Amino acid sequence: QQPPYELRHNQMESIFLSAIDMYGHKLCQENIQKLISSETSILDVLHSFYFHSNVQVRQAALEVRSFLKDI
Numbered sequence: 101q102q103p104p105y106e107l108r109h110n111q112m113e114s115i116f117l118s119a120i121d122m123y124g125h126k127l128c129q130e131n132i133q134k135l136i137s138s139e140t141s142i143l144d145v146l147h148s149f150y151f152h153s154n155v156q157v158r159q160a161a162l163e164v165r166s167f168l169k170d171i
Contacts (some may be wrong), residue, residue, distance in 0.1 A: 102141055105144070105145065108141070108142065108145050109145050109148060111147070112135060112142060112145055112149065112156070113149070113152075114137045115131055115132075115134060115156065116135070116149060116152075116156075116157045116160045116161065117154070118131050119131035119135075119160055120154075120156040120157070120160070126161070127156070127160055127163065130162060132160060132164060132167075135164060136164055136167055136168065142146050142164070143168070146161055146164060146165060146168075149161035150162065150165075
C-alpha cells in the first residue's frame, strides 16, 4: 500500500527543493534520479508541481516527467 498523497507530495517537494542549488541555478541530478527511481508512485503527485511557486521546482518536475515519458 502506498503512503498517503499528502506525505508523498511533501516528500517530493523536499526532494525537488534539495535538488536546487542554493543559488537556484542548477539542478542536482543525483536528487532528481532518487525521485525517479523511488519505489513510491509519483505519477499522481507529479502534476501538482508543474504549477509550483518556485520556478526551479516546476523545471525539475517537467524534467522528471520528460524522463518518465521516455522510459
